[in-house]
Amino acid sequence: MADAHARFGVVHDGTVADYIPALADADPALFGLSVVSVTGDSHDVGDADHPFSIQSISKAFVFALVAQDLGHDEVLRRIGVDSTGLPFDSVMALELNGGAPMNPMVNAGALATTSLVPGATPAEKWDRIVAGLSRFAGRPLEVDEDVYASEAATNQRNQAIATLLQSYGSIDADPVEATDVYTRQCSLLVTAHDLAVMAATLADGGVNPLTREQVVDAVACRDVLAALATSGLYEQSGRWLATIGLPGKSGVSGGIITIAPGKGGLATFSPPLDGAGNSVRGKLATQHLSRALGMNIFASA
Numbered sequence: 247m248a249d250a251h252a253r254f255g256v257v258h259d260g261t262v263a264d265y266i267p268a269l270a271d272a273d274p275a276l277f278g279l280s281v282v283s284v285t286g287d288s289h290d291v292g293d294a295d296h297p298f299s300i301q302s303i304s305k306a307f308v309f310a311l312v313a314q315d316l317g318h319d320e321v322l323r324r325i326g327v328d329s330t331g332l333p334f335d336s337v338m339a340l341e342l343n344g345g346a347p348m349n350p351m352v353n354a355g356a357l358a359t360t361s362l363v364p365g366a367t368p369a370e371k372w373d374r375i376v377a378g379l380s381r382f383a384g385r386p387l388e389v390d391e392d393v394y395a396s397e398a399a400t401n402q403r404n405q406a407i408a409t410l411l412q413s414y415g416s417i418d419a420d421p422v423e424a425t426d427v428y429t430r431q432c433s434l435l436v437t438a439h440d441l442a443v444m445a446a447t448l449a450d451g452g453v454n455p456l457t458r459e460q461v462v463d464a465v466a467c468r469d470v471l472a473a474l475a476t477s478g479l480y481e482q483s484g485r486w487l488a489t490i491g492l493p494g495k496s497g498v499s500g501g502i503i504t505i506a507p508g509k510g511g512l513a514t515f516s517p518p519l520d521g522a523g524n525s526v527r528g529k530l531a532t533q534h535l536s537r538a539l540g541m542n543i544f545a546s547a
């Protein structure tokens with residue numbers, strides 16, 4: 247871990263996301279790594295305790311809650327787990343598939359997933375999401391109000407995607423309300439250490455390594471890991487799987503989680519991103535650690 251931090255801390259490629267104005271203020275020098283095993287052992291290096299908004303990494307955990315609730319067959323039917331091969335905010339992904347979402351890790355599928363969280367009102371859905379993600383983290387999570395306000399003022403594209411989903415009959419919820427709940431979930435504050443705990447929970451069939459609580463069942467976890475393998479890194483998901491060999495999920499604030507099934511979770515945090523919206527240092531450090539620790543699930547030895 248220390249070696250990965252030292253090797254890639256000197257890389258200065260990539261740019262901090264600025265399409266959400268509040269994210270543009272992030273310090274590009276921040277770099278943290280955290281690994282948590284399914285038994286709760288952990289190792290943190292660098293800025294692993296620096297809080298940042300979870301962004302797209304929330305998609306993995308809200309999908310877990312919905313997969314738990316709907317069950318395997320229904321979640322595949324209503325959301326899907328197939329790769330779009332397109333950027334995370336693509337509208338084309340919906341047009342290609344007759345107006346139905348294809349997977350929960352790009353915005354169209356994520357908005358559909360959030361709208362499927364049980365609850366009579368947006369407030370009830372939100373309460374369920376914040377409680378569920380807090381159980382994954384093993385501590386109460388809170389919204390970064392500045393990031394939320396900043397994205398809420400600029401998320402017309404996501405509102406348009408939700409409206410398109412509604413026009414195809416792919417969501418029942420009001421599109422503006424569904425987008426608002428989704429924007430809040432993306433604004434939850436986490437650290438790399440929190441994300442490693444959340445990833446380790448997915449690695450252990452839904453059991454949180456710190457609290458030992460069964461957050462979701464093992465079948466829901468398997469569905470999440472399948473969706474991450476096909477689409478966790480957007481249009482770079484195949485390249486990620488070929489170089490790292492583990493399911494992962496990135497977010498535009500600079501986090502990436504990686505799950506080693508049965509072993510544990512790794513989280514990296516570094517704000518500068520490549521063109522697809524994936525953390526440059528996070529990808530390099532994860533690739534190095536996957537190789538150094540022999541974690542590639544496709545390796546036979």
Ligand code: GLN
Nearest residue numbers: 301302334432497498523
């Ligand atoms: N909240 C962001 C959005 O919907 C999340 C995107 C991401 O992290 N890739 O645009």
